[in-house]
Amino acid sequence: MPRFTALPTDIVEAYRAGAPDAFGNPPERQISDGAGNPCRHCLRHVPKGAGMLVLAYKPFAGTHPYAEVGPIFLCADTCERGGGTALPEVMGTAPDYLIKGYGADDRIVYGTGSVTATPALHQRIAAIFADPKVAYIHARSARNNCYQARIDRD
Structure with a gap:
């Protein structure tokens, strides 16, 4: 069975503390509207009314032509890291x-x-x-x- 792997907690905690995103910007802080805001750490939707981070994320260590960057959401507050063999x-x-x-x-x-x-x-x-x-x-x-x-x- 494949394993769905969420962003590591140490990386998420760094973003929560203001670490720069893939473009060198601090994560934006917004409030979730409850729809379409999937947290890449707990692999659940950020609840309506909860704080969330929006940032540019690059899931690769280096820079190369295949190192795509795109927007992601994270719960602004602590959440348990998700993942496993079931579809998140x-x-x-x-x-x-x-x-x-x-x-x-x-x-x-x-x-x-x-x-x-x-x-x-x-x-x-x-x-x-x-x-x-x-x-x-x-x-x-x-x-x-x-x-x-x-x-x-x-």
Whole structure:
């Protein structure tokens, strides 16, 4: 079974303390309207009326042509890190997702990317992991290209 992996707590705590985002800006503080604000740490939606952070996130250590940057949301207050083999709450609300495999070199493994209907995610993830060149998968919003979660082999 694949494992959905949330952002590490130490990185999230740094953002909560004002660490700069991928573009060197402090995270913006906003109030959630209760819809479409998935926290990338607890992998749940930020509750309506709760504080949240909005920032540019790059899920790669270095800079290279495949190191995509995009907006993400985080709970402004402490939340428990999510993840596991079950589809996270935040990924059960959209009709589909863009998923693509990456090699150990953090480059896209061509031929693995697809917009996949949510009910078919586990099947498509298994097909991507059948390629031995794939080290991990990223799930992104099919509409806004926002990073959702990393998917690892369990």
